[in-house]
Amino acid sequence: MSIGVVLAAARRRTGLSVAQVSEQTGIEERVILDIEGDDYSACGGNFDVRGHIRVLAAAVGADPGPLIAAYDSARLGGPALAADITEPIPSVRVPPGRSEPVTPASVSQRRRPAGRVTPAAPGGRQRRPALAVALGVVLVAGLGVAGYLLAGQGGGGAPSAGAPTATASQADRATRAASAPSAIGSARAAPASASTAAGTRPRKLTPVSATAFGSAGGAGDNSDLAPLAIDGNPATAWHTDWYSTARFGNLYPGTGLLVDMGHPATLTGAAIRLGRAHGASFQLRVGATPALASLRPVARASGAGGMVRLRFTRPVRGRYLLLWFTRLPPGPTGNFQASVYQLVLTGRT
Numbered sequence: 626m627s628i629g630v631v632l633a634a635a636r637r638r639t640g641l642s643v644a645q646v647s648e649q650t651g652i653e654e655r656v657i658l659d660i661e662g663d664d665y666s667a668c669g670g671n672f673d674v675r676g677h678i679r680v681l682a683a684a685v686g687a688d689p690g691p692l693i694a695a696y697d698s699a700r701l702g703g704p705a706l707a708a709d710i711t712e713p714i715p716s717v718r719v720p721p722g723r724s725e726p727v728t729p730a731s732v733s734q735r736r737r738p739a740g741r742v743t744p745a746a747p748g749g750r751q752r753r754p755a756l757a758v759a760l761g762v763v764l765v766a767g768l769g770v771a772g773y774l775l776a777g778q779g780g781g782g783a784p785s786a787g788a789p790t791a792t793a794s795q796a797d798r799a800t801r802a803a804s805a806p807s808a809i810g811s812a813r814a815a816p817a818s819a820s821t822a823a824g825t826r827p828r829k830l831t832p833v834s835a836t837a838f839g840s841a842g843g844a845g846d847n848s849d850l851a852p853l854a855i856d857g858n859p860a861t862a863w864h865t866d867w868y869s870t871a872r873f874g875n876l877y878p879g880t881g882l883l884v885d886m887g888h889p890a891t892l893t894g895a896a897i898r899l900g901r902a903h904g905a906s907f908q909l910r911v912g913a914t915p916a917l918a919s920l921r922p923v924a925r926a927s928g929a930g931g932m933v934r935l936r937f938t939r940p941v942r943g944r945y946l947l948l949w950f951t952r953l954p955p956g957p958t959g960n961f962q963a964s965v966y967q968l969v970l971t972g973r974t
Contacts, residue, residue, distance in 0.1 A: 627918045628678065628692050629663040633878075635685040642875075650680050655906075657681065658951065662840070662878045664908065666922045671700060827894065827971045833887035835968070837863070838915075838947055840877040854882055854965040859898065862966040871904065871953045871961045881949035882965055883915055889944045892972040894936040895924070897948065900964035903930030904954035911943040920947045930954055946970065
């Protein structure tokens with residue numbers, strides 16, 4: 626069994642709800658549900674993941690030692706994918722009335738209720754790798770400005786009015802970007818590189834199939850409708866079941882749509898047309914095998930509805946992509962349901 630399955634089973638044996646565990650530990654409910662689904666992307670780096678596992682295990686009466694050892698074994702001994710969850714992944718929030726996502730600065734800016742605690746480093750020490758990175762960026766920016774000015778003087782004149790020059794504000798922006806937590810990155814597209822030259826520029830990819838995917842890895846909601854999400858017809862859609870709450874009536878941690886590319890492909894982005902109602906939260910997960918634990922999160926959205934466009938911070942490679950809903954939008958009758966009218970992927974084969 627996976628780490629998340631063990632923690633979820635231990636919590637149920639103790640008779641605790643997710644809300645009660647959240648109240649005891651200070652860890653947000655959605656983060657607990659993510660961890661029980663073997664998604665650690667909201668925790669931060671490996672150090673913080675171990676801390677979350679240790680705290681949750683203590684709250685539900687599980688032995689944290691084997692769980693942390695299993696996590697370390699999977700992280701250090703398992704095959705590394707192109708998009709590991711410790712790499713920056715885009716996070717977007719789509720407020721009502723907008724069709725394009727706007728990006729929060731970082732999940733670390735989420736407000737925490739008074740009295741809530743999070744796992745701390747041993748001995749009260751705080752790791753500050755971002756500060757060293759920020760200082761390095763400032764140094765490089767300063768050297769770049771100096772080199773540019775020296776080159777201009779060597780050429781016999783100052784740069785023309787239209788020539789671009791590095792400024793203090795640019796160095797400051799670079800410093801802030803380097804200081805941002807690495808768990809969640811920017812949804813803005815990265816600069817084009819040699820790999821996106823004319824011959825390898827990302828294009829629309831055609832999946833071979835789509836199936837509904839359940840929380841236990843089996844058939845999910847309305848599997849017969851799943852192909853409608855990739856048929857290219859905006860009038861047809863795959864729908865989840867109706868649920869009494871946005872969290873699936875506390876029956877499941879999530880439900881989703883699994884897309885099979887037929888062979889490994891390099892993915893760079895996705896365009897997803899949902900129903901009109903806002904409020905959906907989902908992850909895009911990519912991997913080589915159709916199992917939740919092996920499909921790593923590469924992008925996410927919350928409060929989503931309508932058209933959502935995601936550009937991955939870095940290209941990811943895998944055969945399978947899972948659109949994994951962790952929260953459903955409200956329906957017109959007081960129940961909750963998600964709909965996917967179109968799922969279009971871009972990348973390179």
